[in-house]
Amino acid sequence: MDAEYCGLQQGSSSSCRTADAVAWGAAQQQKRQRCQGSSSTSSSLQISEPGPLDLNSGEIEEEEEEDYYVEDDCDDDGDGYDEDDYEFDEADFNQHLADKFDDLDLPPGVEATVPWLQKIAAKEEVEEPSKSNTADENADKYKQFKQFDTVQNFSDHHFAKNSQGEPARAWSKRVQHDWKLLEKDLPASIYVRVAEDRMDLLRAAIIGPKGTPYHDGLFFFDVHIPSSYPSGPPLVHYHSGGLRINPNLYNCGKVCLSLLGTWSGKGCEKWNPAQSTLLQVLVSIQALILNEQPYYNEPGYEASANTPHGQRNALEYNDTTFLHSCRTMLYSLRRPPEHFADLVAGHFRVHGHTILAACKYYMEGNDVGSVVPEEEESECKSSDAGASSSGSKAPKPGAVKANPLTRRITFNTNLKTLYEDLLMEFNVKGADTRRFIVEKLKKNQPAAV
Known part of the structure; x- marks a missing residue:
């Protein structure tokens, strides 16, 4: 192979032709075999007027050698290989070398010592989209996400298989009237999508109200408008993910x-065909179900609202509710309902910081739903905690507080696990997680000896 290497690097045809003929012939024969992937006798390799090659005789006809050499290594002018005319491409050369290792089972760590493998890996990393680009894209889509909009259809709607038939004109007119009310009067914390191909289908996302164990969460509801509407109320299904986060929201979706x-119910609590609307349904779910003390939504429990026993139970229920709310966040992040992926990514990008701050605050023994001080106030130890990162209300005077010593151990254990999962998911979505990541890194550093 010395003669071949000489011809490649020096470009001097004369010096290589004077080398030992046997070595040169053997090298060229090996080259043919590599290119063909077959034996040296394959007829697919065409050589200019080749003569018989006898490696054992140690003799090669000069004319045959010259023809083969010129065909493989000459330039366009037929003057042979010239180093001055060759433009060395390091990337191609590195790739050519790397190709030789494709079928080899290299031991772990060998790649790190091979320069061309390092360079190729670095090139691939540059082509990957950066996290900041993904975060900016999520932010733009979130800003453009309308509170009310129409979509073509829903493939994952709970009532998609309900047969609607040909809608009556009066029904269509009333549904369109409700659409206009939703588009005009929706609160800022409710988002709705209606289907053009199926006017009977609607999907809503409701943000958990401030001052409740649902704060900053996203809760999804599928609505079906039957042909009897507005004589009768719509049908509503909650996307529970198998979790019961409220006495009024069953894990089956009821x-x-x-x-x-x-x-x-009685009076204004019941459906009134002349006055009740889809907007009223969504606002009632947010205000009456996702409230600050959902424990008392259970029939009969409201009688214990002013007793220490009842208040303690309500605090424990809030603990469980917040855990389920965090699990619902993860469920929505990993499997966002159709047409709401941009809302989910953008919402938790914006609110991820306050949710993580609330998790840490509650793990310190504070009541779920109580004031979560702003970072600046916490660092300065200010006595003014009127503002909350979660917007939650201050506890009422005389209210029973959870005792950190008697609080269920499982709450902190479960919330710690959920906190770690949320930190990872929020970080991927581009939320402001710097403070929490720094704290995590400091905690994981080995103690100084």
Whole structure:
């Protein structure tokens, strides 16, 4: 191979032709075999007027050698290889060398010692989109996400298989009237998508109200408008993910509300065909179900509202509710409902910081739903905690507080695990997680000896 290497690097045809003929012939024969992937006798390799090659005789005809050499290594002018005319491409050369190792089982760590493998890996890393680009893209889509909009259809809607038939003109007119009300009067914390191909289908996302164990969470509801509407109420299904976060929201998705006829009620609590609307249904779910003390939504429990026993139970229920709310966040982040992926990514990008701050605050023994001080106030130890990162209200005077010593150990254990999962998910979405990542890194550093 010395003669071949000489011809490649020096470009001097004369010096290589004077080398030992046997070595040169053997090298060229090996080259043919590599290119063909077959034996040296394959007929697919065409040589200019080749003569018989006898490696054992130690003799090669000069004319044959010259023809083969010129065909493989000459330039366009037929003057042979010239180093001055060759423009060395390091990337191609490195790739050519790397190709030789494709079928080899290299031991771990060998790649790190091979320069061309390092350079190729570095090139691939540059081509990957950066985290900041992804975060900016999520932010733009979130800003452009409308509170009310139409979509073509829903493939994952809970009531997608319900047969609607040909809608009556009066029904269509009333549904369009409700659409206009939603588009005009939706609160800032509710988002709705309606289907053009299926006017009977609607999906809503409700943000958990401030001052509740649901704060900053996203909760999804599928609505079906039956042909009897507005004589009867719509059908509503909650995306529970198998979790029961409220006495009125079952893990099977049932929504228990007097306005929907799924619970007993009287007067204005019941559906009124002349006055009740889809907007009223969504606002009632947010205000009456996702409230600050959902424990008392359970029938009969409201009688214990002013007793220490009742207040303690309510605090424990809030603990469980917040854990389920965090699990619902993860469920929505990993499997966002159709047409709401941009809302989910953008919402938790914006609110991720306050949710993580609330998790840490609650793990310190503070009541779920109580004031979570702003970072600046916490660092300065200010006595003014009127503002909250979660916007939650201060506890009422005389209210029973959870005792950190008697609080269920499982709450902190479960919340710590959920906190780690949320930190990872929020970080991917581009939320401001710097403070929490720094704290995590400091905690994981080995103590100085």
